[in-house]
Amino acid sequence: MLFSQQTYVERRKQLRELVGDGIVILFGNNNSPMNYPNNTYKFRQDSSFLYFVGQHREGLTLAIDCNSGKEILFGDEVSIDDIVWYGKVKSAAEMAEESGISELRPMAKLADLVAEAKGRTIHYLPPYRHKNMMVIERLLGIKAEEQKARASVTLIKAIVKLRSIKSEEEIAELERAAAIGYKMHTTAMQLVTKPGMTEAYISGVLEGIAASLGSITSFGNIVTMHGEIMHGCPSPRALEQGRLLLVDAGAETFEHYCSDNTRTMPISGKFTQKQREIIDIVADCHDLALTFAKPGLRWYDTHMAVCRLMTERLKEIGLMRGDTDEAVAAGAHALFMPHGLGHMMGMDVHDMEGLGQNYVGYDDTIQPSDQFGLASLRFARKLEPGHVITDEPGIYFIPDLIDDWAKSGKYDRFIDFNKVNEYRDFGGVRIEDDVLITPDGCRFLGDDRVPYKAADVEDYIAQYK
Amino acid sequence: MLFSQQTYVERRKQLRELVGDGIVILFGNNNSPMNYPNNTYKFRQDSSFLYFVGQHREGLTLAIDCNSGKEILFGDEVSIDDIVWYGKVKSAAEMAEESGISELRPMAKLADLVAEAKGRTIHYLPPYRHKNMMVIERLLGIKAEEQKARASVTLIKAIVKLRSIKSEEEIAELERAAAIGYKMHTTAMQLVTKPGMTEAYISGVLEGIAASLGSITSFGNIVTMHGEIMHGCPSPRALEQGRLLLVDAGAETFEHYCSDNTRTMPISGKFTQKQREIIDIVADCHDLALTFAKPGLRWYDTHMAVCRLMTERLKEIGLMRGDTDEAVAAGAHALFMPHGLGHMMGMDVHDMEGLGQNYVGYDDTIQPSDQFGLASLRFARKLEPGHVITDEPGIYFIPDLIDDWAKSGKYDRFIDFNKVNEYRDFGGVRIEDDVLITPDGCRFLGDDRVPYKAADVEDYIAQYK
Numbered sequence: 001m002l003f004s005q006q007t008y009v010e011r012r013k014q015l016r017e018l019v020g021d022g023i024v025i026l027f028g029n030n031n032s033p034m035n036y037p038n039n040t041y042k043f044r045q046d047s048s049f050l051y052f053v054g055q056h057r058e059g060l061t062l063a064i065d066c067n068s069g070k071e072i073l074f075g076d077e078v079s080i081d082d083i084v085w086y087g088k089v090k091s092a093a094e095m096a097e098e099s100g101i102s103e104l105r106p107m108a109k110l111a112d113l114v115a116e117a118k119g120r121t122i123h124y125l126p127p128y129r130h131k132n133m134m135v136i137e138r139l140l141g142i143k144a145e146e147q148k149a150r151a152s153v154t155l156i157k158a159i160v161k162l163r164s165i166k167s168e169e170e171i172a173e174l175e176r177a178a179a180i181g182y183k184m185h186t187t188a189m190q191l192v193t194k195p196g197m198t199e200a201y202i203s204g205v206l207e208g209i210a211a212s213l214g215s216i217t218s219f220g221n222i223v224t225m226h227g228e229i230m231h232g233c234p235s236p237r238a239l240e241q242g243r244l245l246l247v248d249a250g251a252e253t254f255e256h257y258c259s260d261n262t263r264t265m266p267i268s269g270k271f272t273q274k275q276r277e278i279i280d281i282v283a284d285c286h287d288l289a290l291t292f293a294k295p296g297l298r299w300y301d302t303h304m305a306v307c308r309l310m311t312e313r314l315k316e317i318g319l320m321r322g323d324t325d326e327a328v329a330a331g332a333h334a335l336f337m338p339h340g341l342g343h344m345m346g347m348d349v350h351d352m353e354g355l356g357q358n359y360v361g362y363d364d365t366i367q368p369s370d371q372f373g374l375a376s377l378r379f380a381r382k383l384e385p386g387h388v389i390t391d392e393p394g395i396y397f398i399p400d401l402i403d404d405w406a407k408s409g410k411y412d413r414f415i416d417f418n419k420v421n422e423y424r425d426f427g428g429v430r431i432e433d434d435v436l437i438t439p440d441g442c443r444f445l446g447d448d449r450v451p452y453k454a455a456d457v458e459d460y461i462a463q464y465k
Numbered sequence: 466m467l468f469s470q471q472t473y474v475e476r477r478k479q480l481r482e483l484v485g486d487g488i489v490i491l492f493g494n495n496n497s498p499m500n501y502p503n504n505t506y507k508f509r510q511d512s513s514f515l516y517f518v519g520q521h522r523e524g525l526t527l528a529i530d531c532n533s534g535k536e537i538l539f540g541d542e543v544s545i546d547d548i549v550w551y552g553k554v555k556s557a558a559e560m561a562e563e564s565g566i567s568e569l570r571p572m573a574k575l576a577d578l579v580a581e582a583k584g585r586t587i588h589y590l591p592p593y594r595h596k597n598m599m600v601i602e603r604l605l606g607i608k609a610e611e612q613k614a615r616a617s618v619t620l621i622k623a624i625v626k627l628r629s630i631k632s633e634e635e636i637a638e639l640e641r642a643a644a645i646g647y648k649m650h651t652t653a654m655q656l657v658t659k660p661g662m663t664e665a666y667i668s669g670v671l672e673g674i675a676a677s678l679g680s681i682t683s684f685g686n687i688v689t690m691h692g693e694i695m696h697g698c699p700s701p702r703a704l705e706q707g708r709l710l711l712v713d714a715g716a717e718t719f720e721h722y723c724s725d726n727t728r729t730m731p732i733s734g735k736f737t738q739k740q741r742e743i744i745d746i747v748a749d750c751h752d753l754a755l756t757f758a759k760p761g762l763r764w765y766d767t768h769m770a771v772c773r774l775m776t777e778r779l780k781e782i783g784l785m786r787g788d789t790d791e792a793v794a795a796g797a798h799a800l801f802m803p804h805g806l807g808h809m810m811g812m813d814v815h816d817m818e819g820l821g822q823n824y825v826g827y828d829d830t831i832q833p834s835d836q837f838g839l840a841s842l843r844f845a846r847k848l849e850p851g852h853v854i855t856d857e858p859g860i861y862f863i864p865d866l867i868d869d870w871a872k873s874g875k876y877d878r879f880i881d882f883n884k885v886n887e888y889r890d891f892g893g894v895r896i897e898d899d900v901l902i903t904p905d906g907c908r909f910l911g912d913d914r915v916p917y918k919a920a921d922v923e924d925y926i927a928q929y930k
Contacts, residue, residue: 032497032499032506033593033594033595034497034506034509035509035511035512035593035721035812035813035819036593036813036815036817036818036819037593037818037819038815038818039684039813039814039815039818040685041497041499041506041507042506042685044499044500046500047500083865084694084695084803084863084865084866085694085695085696086694086695086696086697086698087691087694087696087697087698128498128500128501128502129498129595130498130594130595130596130598130599131595133595133599134595134598134599134609144599200677200719201677201678202677203676203677204673204674204675204676204677204678205673205676205677206673207672207673207676207677208669208670208671208672208673208674208676208677209669209673210669211668211669211670211672211673212665212666212667212668212669212670212672212673213666213669219504220505220507226552229549229550229551229552230549230550230551231550231551231552232551232552233551233552236719254665254701256500338549347500348500348501348504349504350501350503350504352501353501353502353503353504354500354501354502398549400548400549401549
């Protein structure tokens, strides 16, 4: 367990009080088979289960009776055969005790609990593992296709409320993740100019750093010469002189707190003039959050301030034109940045995304938009101390999108498509760091900053070329 | 695609002929969510699907009508939104054409195919991904719990027959996996004496090598000071002077052909006398396959020859006693080696384990045993050129097992438990390489051998200490 028993006991108490009535069932994760039943992916516990129980073992489920306060851990004990093959591990009883849960029952008894609860509300979260969907089908008689719609909004809101505010000790763990991220991104910069490099090779090395210093990457690495593709998969192609390499990657600590950073670096070691102009804009947009975001403002406000600055600067180099406020209101800048400024981060890299973006990223001061670009803003709501959000502006040149918009004629007032066409093969630039909202403003997580300004990136690479 | 279209066309033709009647449905794999729906583990295609279709995309299913010869690929086309976020990829139609499959239909039409097949046999393999279990429930109306029992034995036997014999071009790919394995194990030896090392750190570095030079480790790394635990999980404990480190790890190439090797190395750089005596026995047992295994013999025969040699040698150092043949017949040596000599390897590290060990490892010349130790022999049947099997003898001192056997008194004739007790804290030693059965005998896969004999391991480590 990462934190003290008291921390987990207190979290469950708060959860019980917030939900108020009925039975909460939190399903832990099971091993996920890769290519046959016993060959499984690396075990990764469910984040909410981990938040309230702190145990990494597969095959556990927590039930909390919000009325009586009774807590029961469901899980099976290991056999002697297991000990020969997998070694001595904590027993389920020991885990329950360590987490301050007074009762342990075998998993087969979970159905009895549900049967006894007839008529009472059973709160569960939207499942994402197919195994748990099957368990819920059998246990609650709800078809997998309907489970998300019938998940408990009360439970979701309670958990979002608790997990959104990171405690001091959680921030310390996020800093540990940031240190692994620092190592990943500086390693990419040390490798990028080396002969024989491929996207896939560098990506694999970063996976190794996450696995050796933490547990696993916080998401599938994006290591690509095609930065304009939002989730470009690392390919076995050799890196090409003159192009940019965009690296968006993060680590999870052993306890599954995340980092998430992006850097864009020149494969030759030096940016071209055109590349430098674009990265300078993105770097300034990235820095804006530091002077802007603070409790009471919404992250939406930071996003919009970045869009305005980006539009101003794109006007200076002739890619955009017209009135800045009108262009941003029309969403014209989204040709270049079709995504939002950032998302919440914590024990999930898109924190609690599985619980529903509306609950995590929006509140009564701001609702999701339908506008292209703004619709992809995952986090918009009013900032509070303890929020952790990614700050990740980017500028991309997406040929299919450019052609689509140019043909429609709709944005001719704000975009010079002739000029934009000169950038068709440019790719994309993104810079991303993780921001903690403090009582007075905000700061980046991580003691060491991976170089991100053009000159600093070049200087860093030059040391290893 | 790894091989030519002709290879996949020919494999499907052979499969059709072997199955003879009915419709074969091969379900490809889908993305497997890790901690929320869109954060998935690295995609890993199903090995049989890959063997017959050659495509790595998620969300594909192949149907073959064995009577008419008709082949249909089911899969959905990507949308414009997908292109912005994930880039341009081969269309499903292009994949079907590349694989020589004449017809493509959207996934939603698979149910129609099943409806039209009323009364005909539908052959499917035992599923292991819960998503595919849910698909089969909906499609065929067979509950997940009954799917394994109702899987097609005809289809299983046909696929085992084809996949068991590795072609020249498959062997070339296995050699590529072996080269990655070489890099992993020599790297472990380079690190083992370095200050500050932990099991988990070394394991993570090996994951990085598999990911950068191939795709993923072929199974969860075993990197442990407790070699006596068969599947010991790497822990964050610091390596301890005087102990052995057992490293059992392998890689999958980008195309998912595997390697699987084990080395046991001294953390101090030098084996103790006691450790050296045990590793010498295991090394000689490991070498025995090379002079023994050949087409016509069974792998069971090699296993038994190794058990006899191990017993002879354990008698020399006073751990065993009595008549060697009687001791082996009684299974007394299984106190030290409670597992079989090896398993088939190919596109799965335990090749086709999900199809059923009896079909893969046994035939009419040999049936599985109930005896402790021998019961864990995964591959026993008559050898043919093109078989690839692991050769992995080991000697372990498992305190719980020693106490259990000592108490029973059953093996006092063959085992000196007083002497065995002197080894309680020893741990375990295993040496594993991958053997290709050739027309005349066998050979190890991989051009370079990772050092495994005590003196060679020490010499190798000394270079990096």
